[in-house]
Amino acid sequence: MIEIGAGTGLLALAIARDVGSVVLADPSTGMLAVAEQKVAHAGLENVRTLRFALTVDPLPTDRLDLAVSLLAFHHVADTGAALDALFALLEPGGRLALVDLDAEDGSFHSDPDAEVHHGFVRDDLGRRAEAAGFRDVGFATVDQITKDDRVYPLFLLTARRP
Secondary structure, three states: OEEEOOOOOHHHHHHHHHOOOEEEEEOOHHHHHHHHHHHHHHOOOOEEEEEOOOOOOOOOOOOEEEEEEEOOHHHOOOHHHHHHHHHHHEEEEEEEEEEEEEOOOOOOOOOOOOOOOOOEOHHHHHHHHHHOOOEEEEEEEEEEEEEOOEEEEEEEEEEEOO
16 A cells, blocks of 8 residues: 555554555655654554655556555646556556545635645546546545635545556
């Protein structure tokens, strides 16, 4: 399993004892340093970190059975290229589970100069996932974030590499 945009490992470390090998992948060495401390403190021998920017760096050579991401995808400039890379990272039959924001008006991030997507329109993201080669693409509302008295729904995109 690989977590893309893992940051300090919030998602993957929560499930690391329930899965096999875990790779925490993030472009930030600072975030990964914190993740490494958490891994060492928890004594997790099945978890390693990888400084990796999905649409910039060469793909790791190992193919994986699961790629997950939590609130990182809206920080990726080229979502089509990111989905292509995720497809290439997975072995046949591999699964994708991506949680992110539904389309919003830009108020989620307080920095107006932040280079982010303002969430996603599910149908559009689903078409992009299918164009990358994924099948069985589905969406569900899984949670919400309340920030400054506003509610931001979160979706789960699931998909399979045939």
